Amino acid sequence: MRTLIRNFFICVVVTIISASVILEDYERNRNSLLEEENVHALGGKLQLDSEEAILNKILKQLKEAEVDESFKNPNRFNFSKHYFTYRDEISNSKVYQIIKRMPKGGALHVHGTLMLGADYLLNLTYQDHLYTCYTDDVFELQFSDAIPQRHCPVKWTLLTELRRVSDDVKAFDAAIKQHFTIYSEAQEDIDIIWERFEKACYVIKSLILYRPVREKFLYDSLKRFYNDNVMYIELRSGLHSLYELDGTQHERMYMVKLYQNITKKFKQDYPDFIGIKLIVTKHRGSDIEQIRQTLDFARQIKREVPEMFAGFDLVGQEDKGKPLVDFLPALLEAKEEINFYFHCGETNWFGMATDENLVDAVLLGSKRIGHGYALTKHPTLMATVYKKGIAVEVNVLSNAVLSLVHDVRNHPLAVFLALDLPVVLSSDDPGVWGAEPLAHDFYISFVGVASKHADLRTLKQLALNSIKYSALDNNEKERSL
Amino acid sequence: MRTLIRNFFICVVVTIISASVILEDYERNRNSLLEEENVHALGGKLQLDSEEAILNKILKQLKEAEVDESFKNPNRFNFSKHYFTYRDEISNSKVYQIIKRMPKGGALHVHGTLMLGADYLLNLTYQDHLYTCYTDDVFELQFSDAIPQRHCPVKWTLLTELRRVSDDVKAFDAAIKQHFTIYSEAQEDIDIIWERFEKACYVIKSLILYRPVREKFLYDSLKRFYNDNVMYIELRSGLHSLYELDGTQHERMYMVKLYQNITKKFKQDYPDFIGIKLIVTKHRGSDIEQIRQTLDFARQIKREVPEMFAGFDLVGQEDKGKPLVDFLPALLEAKEEINFYFHCGETNWFGMATDENLVDAVLLGSKRIGHGYALTKHPTLMATVYKKGIAVEVNVLSNAVLSLVHDVRNHPLAVFLALDLPVVLSSDDPGVWGAEPLAHDFYISFVGVASKHADLRTLKQLALNSIKYSALDNNEKERSL
Numbered sequence: 001m002r003t004l005i006r007n008f009f010i011c012v013v014v015t016i017i018s019a020s021v022i023l024e025d026y027e028r029n030r031n032s033l034l035e036e037e038n039v040h041a042l043g044g045k046l047q048l049d050s051e052e053a054i055l056n057k058i059l060k061q062l063k064e065a066e067v068d069e070s071f072k073n074p075n076r077f078n079f080s081k082h083y084f085t086y087r088d089e090i091s092n093s094k095v096y097q098i099i100k101r102m103p104k105g106g107a108l109h110v111h112g113t114l115m116l117g118a119d120y121l122l123n124l125t126y127q128d129h130l131y132t133c134y135t136d137d138v139f140e141l142q143f144s145d146a147i148p149q150r151h152c153p154v155k156w157t158l159l160t161e162l163r164r165v166s167d168d169v170k171a172f173d174a175a176i177k178q179h180f181t182i183y184s185e186a187q188e189d190i191d192i193i194w195e196r197f198e199k200a201c202y203v204i205k206s207l208i209l210y211r212p213v214r215e216k217f218l219y220d221s222l223k224r225f226y227n228d229n230v231m232y233i234e235l236r237s238g239l240h241s242l243y244e245l246d247g248t249q250h251e252r253m254y255m256v257k258l259y260q261n262i263t264k265k266f267k268q269d270y271p272d273f274i275g276i277k278l279i280v281t282k283h284r285g286s287d288i289e290q291i292r293q294t295l296d297f298a299r300q301i302k303r304e305v306p307e308m309f310a311g312f313d314l315v316g317q318e319d320k321g322k323p324l325v326d327f328l329p330a331l332l333e334a335k336e337e338i339n340f341y342f343h344c345g346e347t348n349w350f351g352m353a354t355d356e357n358l359v360d361a362v363l364l365g366s367k368r369i370g371h372g373y374a375l376t377k378h379p380t381l382m383a384t385v386y387k388k389g390i391a392v393e394v395n396v397l398s399n400a401v402l403s404l405v406h407d408v409r410n411h412p413l414a415v416f417l418a419l420d421l422p423v424v425l426s427s428d429d430p431g432v433w434g435a436e437p438l439a440h441d442f443y444i445s446f447v448g449v450a451s452k453h454a455d456l457r458t459l460k461q462l463a464l465n466s467i468k469y470s471a472l473d474n475n476e477k478e479r480s481l
Numbered sequence: 482m483r484t485l486i487r488n489f490f491i492c493v494v495v496t497i498i499s500a501s502v503i504l505e506d507y508e509r510n511r512n513s514l515l516e517e518e519n520v521h522a523l524g525g526k527l528q529l530d531s532e533e534a535i536l537n538k539i540l541k542q543l544k545e546a547e548v549d550e551s552f553k554n555p556n557r558f559n560f561s562k563h564y565f566t567y568r569d570e571i572s573n574s575k576v577y578q579i580i581k582r583m584p585k586g587g588a589l590h591v592h593g594t595l596m597l598g599a600d601y602l603l604n605l606t607y608q609d610h611l612y613t614c615y616t617d618d619v620f621e622l623q624f625s626d627a628i629p630q631r632h633c634p635v636k637w638t639l640l641t642e643l644r645r646v647s648d649d650v651k652a653f654d655a656a657i658k659q660h661f662t663i664y665s666e667a668q669e670d671i672d673i674i675w676e677r678f679e680k681a682c683y684v685i686k687s688l689i690l691y692r693p694v695r696e697k698f699l700y701d702s703l704k705r706f707y708n709d710n711v712m713y714i715e716l717r718s719g720l721h722s723l724y725e726l727d728g729t730q731h732e733r734m735y736m737v738k739l740y741q742n743i744t745k746k747f748k749q750d751y752p753d754f755i756g757i758k759l760i761v762t763k764h765r766g767s768d769i770e771q772i773r774q775t776l777d778f779a780r781q782i783k784r785e786v787p788e789m790f791a792g793f794d795l796v797g798q799e800d801k802g803k804p805l806v807d808f809l810p811a812l813l814e815a816k817e818e819i820n821f822y823f824h825c826g827e828t829n830w831f832g833m834a835t836d837e838n839l840v841d842a843v844l845l846g847s848k849r850i851g852h853g854y855a856l857t858k859h860p861t862l863m864a865t866v867y868k869k870g871i872a873v874e875v876n877v878l879s880n881a882v883l884s885l886v887h888d889v890r891n892h893p894l895a896v897f898l899a900l901d902l903p904v905v906l907s908s909d910d911p912g913v914w915g916a917e918p919l920a921h922d923f924y925i926s927f928v929g930v931a932s933k934h935a936d937l938r939t940l941k942q943l944a945l946n947s948i949k950y951s952a953l954d955n956n957e958k959e960r961s962l
Contacts (some may be wrong), residue, residue, distance in 0.1 A: 022813055026844065030806075033840055037861055071800070071830060074672060080829070080884070081670075082691055191555060319552075325511075348561070348890035349552060351933030361513055363507065376857060377895045377932070380518055405562070406668075407889035409829035414858045415896070434521075451858070452832030 025050045040452055042420045043461030052284040055098075056456035058063050062094045067452050079448040080407040082187050083400050087434065089331035096443045102459060104438050105466035106232035106274070107225060107426050109370055109393035112313070113205050113237070114429035115221040115437070118180035121204060122173055124213055125159050129245055132159045139179050139203055143210035145245045179203045182401065182432055189402040190348075194317045197402065200432055211250065211258070216261045222273065226266075228437035232274035232480065234310050234341075234471060235259070239297070256301055258481075260308050274480050277310040277471050279341050284314040284321030291327045293335045302338070310471035311339035311367065318346045322361035323353035331364055339471065340366040341393075345374035348404055368393055368424070368469055373404055375421075377413045382421065391422040391469035396449060408448045417450050417458065424466045503523060519934055523898045524942030536579075537937035540792035543575045547635035548933050558902050560929040563668050563889040564881050564914070571921060576928055581920045586961075587713035587755070587946035588706060588907050590874035592796070594686050594718070595607055595910035596702040596918070599661035602685060603654055605694055606640050610726055620660050620684055623693035626726045630860055647718045662683045663882065663913055671884040673828075675798045678883065692723040692731065692739070699743045703754065707747075709918035713755040713961065715791050715822075715952060716740070716761045720778070741789050755961050758791040758952050760822050765795040765802030772808045776815045776935045783819070791952035792848065796945055804834035805841035812845055820952065821847040822874075826855035849874055849905070849950055854885055856902075857893045863902065871875055872903040872950035877930060878922050889929045898931050899940065905947045 026348075078086065123131075133140040133152035140146045141159070148156045166172040168254050168418055180203065182196045208217045211366065225233055236370045241256045248368050256278065263276050280301065282294040295312060302309045312334070314324070324331065324342060331340070342364070344357035355374045362369075362384055368377075372392040375382055385392065394413045405411050416423045427441045435441065442459065450458055522863045529537055551559065559567065571577050614621040614633035622640070623629045629637045647653040661684065663677045706714055717757075720736045737759065744757050761782065763775040776793060783790045788881050793815070795802070805812065805823060812821070823845070826836035836855045839862055843850075850856075853873040856863055867871065875894045883902075886892050897904045908922045916922065923940065931939055948961045 019810065019813070023809060026809065026813060030840060030844055033844070033861065034837070037859060040861065067830075067833070071833065074670060078670070189555060189559070204870065312582075326505065328504060332507060333500070348888055349548075349933075350890065350895055350931065351935070352548070354553065355932075356515070359511060363514070364510055377899050378518060379896075379900050380514065380521065404888075405891055407829055407885075408893050409831065410886055414831055415860075418858050450831065454594050454828075454832070 011445055022267070034453075037418070037451075040418075040420060041451065041454065041458070042417045042419070042423060043454070043457035043459070044309065044420065046457040046461055048460075052456060052460070058108070059095065059098055060310055060455050061192050062098070062451065063447060063455070066093060066447060079409050082185075082205060082406070083397055083408075083433070083435075084185060087440070090440060090443060093443065093447070095447055096439065099446065099459070100436070100439045101229065102442075103229050103231065103463055104170060104425075104442060105230075105463035106234065106424075106470050107230045107434070107438050108234045108391075108424050108466055108470055109395055109426035109428055110225075110233055110234040110235055111237070111429050112218075112221075113208060114201065114431045116217065116224060116431040116466050117434050118177040118431075120220065120431070121180040121207060122177050124217070125176060125316070127213065128160065130159045130207075131156045132162065134159075134162065135279065141203065141206045143213065143243075143245060144247065155187055180432075181434060183434055187406060188403060189320075191317075193403050194320070197429075197432065198317070204432075205240070209240060209242055211244055212451055214255075215258060215262055218259065219266055221406050222263065222266045222276070223270075225437040226270055226273055231272065232467070232470060232472070234274045234279055235276055236279045236313055236315065236341075238283070238315070239278070239282050252297065253304070254298070256305055257310055258330050260305060274472070276308075277333070278308050279313050279471075280311045281313045281315045283316045284318065284343075285316055286314075286322075288327050288330050292333075294328045295330060295338060298334075298338050309342045313341045313343060313370065315343060318343055318354045318357065319349060319352075323440060325353070325355045328360075335364060340364055341368050341370060342366045343370035344372060345378075345406070346368070346371040347374055347451065350374065350377050362390065366390065367471070370379075371395060373399055373412060376415045382419070386419065386421055389422050391424050391465065393426050394418060394445070395426050395428040395441065396445050397430070397433065401433045408444055411443060411449050413449045414451075417454065419467050422469055423462065424469055497861075515934075517528065518899070518932075520928070521901060522932065522935065522939070523904060524899045524935070524938035524940070525901065527938040527942055529607065529937060529941075533937060533941070540576065540579055541936050543579070544928060544936070545933065547574060547576055547777050547928055560890050560925070563887070564878055564889075564916075564925070565664060565666065568915065568921070568941060573922055574924065574928075576845070577920065577924045579929065580923050580940070581917070582710065583923075584710050584712065584944055585906075585919050586711070586944035587715065587905075587951050588711045589715045589849065589872075589905050589947055589951055590876055590907035590909055591706075591716055592718070593702075593716040593912050594689060595912045597698065597705060597912045598915050599658040599664075599912075602661040602688060602703065602830055603658050605688055605698070606657060608694065609641065611640045611688075612637045613643065615640075615643065622684065622687045624694065624724075624726060625728065633750075661913075662915060664915055665907075668887060669884060671800075672798075674882070674884050675801070678910075679798070680911065682910075685913075686721070690721060690723055694726055695723055695736075696739065696743055699740065700747055703744065703747045703757070704751075706918040707751055707754055709920050711919050713948070713951060714757045715760055715951070716757055717760045717794055717796065717822075719762050719764070719796070720759070733778065733791065734781070734785070737786055737789055741786060755953070755957070757789075759789050760791045760794050760952075762794045762796045765797045765799065765824075767803075769808050769811050773811045773814075776811060776819060779815075779819050792822045794822045794824060794851065796824060799824055799835045799838065800830060800833075805838045806834070808842075816845060821845055822849050822851060822952075823847045824851035825860075826850070826851060827852040827880070828855055829886070831855065831858050843871065847871060848952070852876060852880065854880055854893060857896045863900070867902055870903050870950070872905050872946065873897060874907050875904050875926070876907050876909040876922065877926050878911070878914065878916050882914045892930050892933055894926060894930045895932075898935065903946060903950055904943065905950055 082304045130143055131142050131148050133156050135154050145352050163172050188341040208214050239252050242250045280298045298312045342361040343363040347354035358381055362381055370393050396411050399405050400408050425441050426440050467477055568798050582872055610624045612623050612625050612629050614637050616635050644653050689695050722730045724730050724873050763780045779793045823842040825842040828835035843865055849872040851874045877892050878887050880887050906922050908919050947960055
């Protein structure tokens with residue numbers, strides 16, 4: 001009987017021990033698998049110094065608290081909803097306040113005319129000599145010392161004058177502001193939102209093609225990005241002709257020089273700002289001859305103002321424009337001289353022409369790819385992008401606002417981060433949706449899209465990537481880092 | 482001068498020829514890259530026989546026409562919108578009509594009580610002896626030969642009687658139907674839609690726990706799936722106790738036998754139907770002892786009715802329930818005897834417990850994974866799933882309706898297909914959202930999610946996968962194929 005009891009006890013103890021060994025083994029495997037995921041993710045191999053480690057501890061606690069809070073109480077801060085529903089709450093986030101102050105390196109995917117918001121633009125309309133052709137359907141703007149001669153269904157009037165005679169200046173200004181933004185409560189279908197977006201671009205452009213206004217606009221754009229701790233910008237620009245009050249049109253190279261001069265002035269005022277470079281763009285609705293001419297213009301800039309030149313790109317709603325393959329002869333001719341930074345795969349249409357722009361961007365040797373939203377659907381290309389270090393310029397908020405994705409947690413950036421693809425975060429056109437220059441995109445990517453485990457190393461790697469994959473030369477890169 | 486002209490011509494001709502050589506080279510590279518993508522995608526290596534090739538040609542033309550049409554005219558058929566906005570149009574699609582008639586193999590992720598729609602369930606409420614406790618907030622159902630004794634804030638009344646005295650039978654029935662579906666025009670937030678979903682599940686269950694009704698319900702479920710060309714089903718079921726009119730409760734094993742008998746009867750009527758197997762489920766809100774008991778019950782089924790048994794799973798809204806890791810001791814004990822088919826990663830919360838259920842499902846040796854929606858965020862796990870042949874049970878419509886994803890083109894299935902992960906398509910709870918048993922999921926996956934280039938081989942491979950990765954034994958699989 002005693003032996004029996006002893007054996008029984010031994011049996012129970014052995015069972016408990018072996019169960020706990022199994023459990024321990026399991027947990028070891030589990031932890032090492034999770035750790036492997038962290039190490040292989042973007043930033044996972046970075047070492048933090050002791051100061052950074054302290055900050056990281058605080059940041060992680062704050063982030064976990066925010067994620068847990070929004071998990072428990074989705075009414076409070078809900079990434080499944082449209083950005084506009086929580087945009088104005090972001091500044092209350094402690095994580096955001098840290099990110100705001102953090103150095104972010106460069107913004108490599110920004111359109112030059114869309115860096116400042118509706119309030120700023122409204123202010124510009126208080127300037128003298130601004131005529132408008134303004135009806136329910138039309139809103140044209142032109143600075144001029146005499147009544148513009150272009151067609152207008154009503155008559156051209158000074159905007160200041162219209163405002164003066166309006167019953168309600170506040171309502172008048174609110175209506176004007178509407179033309180400078182695509183802010184709206186509803187998530188709209190992609191074609192509708194793009195139509196509104198392109199209208200806003202048109203109006204904004206017409207306001208800032210006036211030379212003195214553009215000078216101010218550019219300086220203030222740099223200032224705003226600088227205040228967001230962005231130290232370097234690669235601007236996509238069509239480099240259209242600027243005009244003077246008397247109607248004089250400048251040649252296009254004038255704009256390049258203007259960019260150069262204003263940046264020089266800005267750097268005198270803020271010596272730690274690194275600078276800007278230009279990516280010359282052409283609308284993808286163009287014909288191949290227009291593309292050739294723009295490429296020639298790009299060559300000219302590269303020859304005459306090399307320090308300002310980054311490369312070439314095509315712009316406009318990708319689904320509606322011509323695919324890269326339509327311009328192959330011109331692009332292949334220029335390939336050895338001009339660096340490409342192609343928008344590609346900014347689409348949900350898998351297997352269609354826009355989607356396959358990804359293939360052409362890679363085959364044409366694009367230095368980076370703009371958006372690359374559809375890239376996860378192309379594993380072969382993902383492997384190439386990884387191997388060759390072709391950075392993906394990710395603009396989460398742009399993709400959300402322009403209706404590619406509703407819940408940002410479904411943004412493919414999550415996959416890119418997990419795979420440690422060479423990602424840079426940018427903001428595309430933050431002015432048009434009232435985002436901060438880069439801090440909103442960083443915040444939402446970090447708290448909304450990335451893993452809960454992603455920490456300071458992710459943020460640091462993203463900032464480092466923005467220098468590493470920039471068009472800066474090696475000396476400039478070293479100085480910047 | 483002549484030499485000059487000749488040289489000039491030679492130069493031009495050489496330039497043209499070398500440009501065309503470059504272009505040809507480029508196009509060769511491009512085509513081979515695109516072809517490589519196709520070959521590596523799910524189904525890409527399948528050979529079609531000559532009859533299939535003819536069908537494929539037709540199918541491809543029809544599909545391309547539909548995709549192009551919806552690209553050009555997004556108001557017509559728009560995958561960026563909610564499924565409910567186009568659900569009733571799907572039957573007009575020619576591609577759908579082909580898919581509807583196509584053999585689809587098995588449906589491996591279906592909840593046993595949610596296979597039939599609101600119209601069918603409404604019809605059941607016309608049966609005798611159905612009492613209801615019905616107020617604005619409460620809707621309870623119970624078949625009984627006497628007034629039920631359970632609490633009811635009003636009084637239990639025969640539903641047929643309530644209907645008889647109602648002013649408007651149509652409105653009365655419409656109101657009843659509302660309880661059996663989560664159909665609604667708006668996309669709702671995940672927690673809200675899950676609350677409605679779980680309410681519907683509760684009401685439906687209370688209707689079909691009555692033994693004779695359940696017999697009919699099961700037979701008719703099989704019939705409906707069979708008519709959709711589904712030849713085999715793995716049913717997830719909690720195997721609750723059925724009751725009789727006099728209140729007698731059957732033991733739970735009775736339900737297993739009922740499944741067996743009804744399936745036998747169905748196979749007599751439709752001999753080409755392969756059969757069903759059961760995945761025993763327990764709610765993930767349970768405690769570990771309840772899980773142990775269910776696992777014991779699973780062992781009993783495996784022992785007593787092995788041909789009906791597939792394995793074990795946990796159910797309920799994953800984000801709100803306990804993670805797998807909470808049940809580790811019980812699951813590790815059962816691991817060698819019981820096959821697991823775990824729901825996991827049915828979430829948008831990257832790096833949180835639900836997301837990490839993916840890790841545990843894989844480490845616990847789950848034979849397949851249910852949903853695996855978050856899998857693309859875990860490249861290491863994806864590689865394991867691929868290597869080990871752990872099939873992913875994808876339910877696109879379920880994920881759309883239950884608010885994980887808005888635009889189905891953002892569903893990770895697109896990535897799974899591109900990577901040739903072992904995918905099986907299923908429909909989860911088609912009755913609750915009024916979908917066809919499997920044809921809607923197949924159609925939307927094929928036309929909405931997969932590449933435009935995906936063709937009959939994709940569909941065929943998906944059907945083959947549903948047998949290959951089923952719980953059928955090798956003999957059964959061979960017969961089925």
